[in-house]
Amino acid sequence: MxxxxxxxxxxxxxxxxxxxxxxxxxxxxxxxxxxxxxxxxxxxxxxxxxxxxxxxxxxxxxxxxxxxxxxxxxxxxxxxxxxxxxxxxETWAPLSGNYRASDGWVRLHCNYPHHAEAACRALAVAPERADRPALERAVARLGALQVQESVIAEGGAAAAMRSGAGWLRHPQGDAVARQxxxxxxxxxxxxxxxxxxxxxxxxxxxxxxxxxxxxxxxxxxxxxxxxxxxxxxxxxxxxxxxxxxxxxxxxxxxxxxxxxxxxxxxxxxxxxxxxxxxxxxxxxxxxxxxxxxxxxxxxxxxxxxxxxxxxxxxxxGPWAGRRGFDSLVQLACGIAHEDGADAPRxxxxxxxxxxxxxxxxxxxxxxxxxxxxxxxxxxxxxxxxxxxxxxxxxxxxxxxxxxxxxxxxxxxxxxxxxxxxxVPVPGTLPAAPPHWRWGTPKPGSSAPAWW
Missing domain, CATH: 3.40.50.10540 (Crotonobetainyl-coa:carnitine coa-transferase; domain 1)
Incomplete structure (x- = not known):
């Protein structure tokens, strides 16, 4: 190391x-x-x-x-x-996860209500019927890239799984490699x-x-x-x-x-x-x-x-302003496709x-x-x-x-x-050991001002 x-x-x-x-x-x-x-x-x-x-x-x-x-x-x-x-x-909403499309895999990020609503609109699933099986059926009829772009167009967050080589050939992968x-x-x-x-x-x-x-x-x-x-x-x-x-x-x-x-x-x-x-x-x-x-x-x-x-x-690159999260980037960049996995890993x-x-x-x-x-x-x-x-x-x-x-x-x-x-803060610094002086406060509990 x-x-x-x-x-x-x-x-x-x-x-x-x-x-x-x-x-x-x-x-x-x-x-x-x-x-x-x-x-x-x-x-x-x-x-x-x-x-x-x-x-x-x-x-x-x-x-x-x-x-x-x-x-x-x-x-x-x-x-x-x-x-x-x-x-x-739970840190994951019920609709967040990997879905099998007609030609591969795609991940939907639905942790926020507006992202879940965007996915439903893109897949023509009525919100009142939006459960995991309903989205699975809708995704299965489409290609992974089609799902990805449809969800993005509706203001949601999604990513199709690519191989590492496929990511490098993509214009955004090429842009990332240059930065x-x-x-x-x-x-x-x-x-x-x-x-x-x-x-x-x-x-x-x-x-x-x-x-x-x-x-x-x-x-x-x-x-x-x-x-x-x-x-x-x-x-x-x-x-x-x-x-x-x-x-x-x-x-x-x-x-x-x-x-x-x-x-x-x-x-x-x-x-x-x-x-x-x-x-x-x-x-x-x-x-x-x-x-x-x-x-x-x-x-x-x-x-x-x-x-x-x-x-x-x-x-x-073309995705510079695109919404993304860790789980989506793993699929898009090929990390979840390691060793040619049949399903995202x-x-x-x-x-x-x-x-x-x-x-x-x-x-x-x-x-x-x-x-x-x-x-x-x-x-x-x-x-x-x-x-x-x-x-x-x-x-x-x-x-x-x-x-x-x-x-x-x-x-x-x-x-x-x-x-x-x-878990504590990792990393040893003898003269000033890193630590948190207090635990997490309730959101909005402080005045928006400096001490």
Missing amino acids: TVEFAALWRALTGDRSPEVRFTGPESALPGRYRVTTAAAAVVAATTSAAAELLRLRGIAPGPVAVDTHAAVAGFASERFLRVGGKTPG PLMELSPIAPAPRRRVPESSGTPLGGVRVLELTHVIAGPVAGRTLAAHGADVLHLGAAHLPAVGPLVIDTGMGKRSAFVDLRTAEGRERLWRLVTDADVLVRSFRPGAFDRLGFTLPRLAQASPGLVVVDLSAYGWA PLPVQALDHATGWFAACAAMLGLWRRATEGGSWHARLALAHTARWLDQLGRQPDESVEFDAEHLLRRTESGFGTLTH
């Missing part, structure tokens, strides 16, 4: 990697993809970025270490979450800004504004909170959410509601941006531009701001989401480091499809039967939902 981490750090920073000690098995999960190696490498990169920020504060960080069991547990955090000793509910894993570029000049004074955590005094949903973006905010940032998640009462994921990814944050459909809500967001250090966004490309929150205006409002944007399929955890979230947290910290040493406002861009390509390039491992259990790692923390049993 040392070799993979060194290559990753060089790809992210252009520099020689710092020393990191890895412990635990090379593979803690089943499947041909090296998900354990990926989890350990990205946790190592993010923890190392936190160590560099400690050095800017004049604090010797101590030796960074990563245990592979802890890293993998972090990538499966929603699986181990308990609220009051019980599972908090870096992480893009970090300057937005506008700004004076150098020292890291804020704090009690000794890498991100103490750093204000992070998080406008994200599902897993990848919230994981980024959760990771930044673990390293001491004041993370304010902005949602809205009218937006749908998957309850168990909200609880799992809200550790250490505050949560407020702002309705960006209103002029008052947009003005509130501008006031928050003015005093923010980092802005993390995970909605579709262009969504915030249409509301006036363009990169030049953001940098003007808050000189030195680090903006981190996440998308599903990347920032170039997903990764053992939602590794694209979790890895991209950790990459986003790493990008935010690298942007803050650049701001402190060079000045400027910075923009990072990441995508689930870019992460999928990186995972694919890590190679394969023997597909052995591995039983993964994280029960011995679990911790308990009080939250707005009661007592949470959860």
Whole structure:
């Protein structure tokens, strides 16, 4: 894993990697993809970025270490979450899943009501009759690509299964292959800004504004909170959410509601941006531009701001603005087609989401480091499809039967939902051990303001 981490750090920073000690098995999960190696490498990169920020504060960080069991547990955090000793509910809606079409497989993402309604419209299934068998019959009469495009045209989310070679031949696969894993570029000049004074955590005094949903973006905010940032998640009462994921990814944050459909809500967001250090966004490309929150205006409002944007399929190509989720990207990019599988074979955890979230947290910290040493406002861009390509390039491992259990790692923390049993933050940083100062708050329980 040392070799993979060194290559990753060089790809992210252009520099020689710092020393990191890895412990635990090379593979803690089943499947041909090296998900354990990926989890350990990205946790190592993010923890190392936190160590560099400690050095800017004049604090010797101590030796960074990563245990592979802890890293993998972090990538499966929603699986181990308990609220009051019980599972908090299903993370998948009944209509979400893989469907056999007339010529292959397609996946429908129906976790949000409006996505389920779009799938029903595309398949001519009456909403009152929309159960799994009804959708199965409708999909079976059509080709996988026809289902995919019909659902997308109705405003839904779907992906047909392709092989890896088929993805590379696709214009979007070609566009992804031409893009870096992480893009970090300057937005506008700004004076150098020292890291804020704090009690000794890498991100103490750093204000992070998080406008994200599902897993990848919230994981980024959760990771930044673990390293001491004041993370304010902005949602809205009218937006749908998957309850168990909200609880799992809200550790250490505050949560407020702002309705960006209103002029008052947009003005509130501008006031928050003015005093923010980092802005993390995970909605579709262009969504915030249409509301006036363009990169030049953001940098003007808050000189030195680090903006981190996440998308599903990347920032170039015909699918750049397409809705997508981890499970869909796995089918589209060929990951679920490994070894010519007759049916989709997903990764053992939602590794694209979790890895991209950790990459986003790493990008935010690298942007803050650049701001402190060079000045400027910075923009990072990441995508689930870019992460999928990186995972694919890590190679394969023997597909052995591995039983993964994280029960011995679990911790308990009080939250707005009661007592949470959860996995801890992976990654060892002796001078400032990452941890969450509190459990997940109730959505909208904080004022939309900085402390």
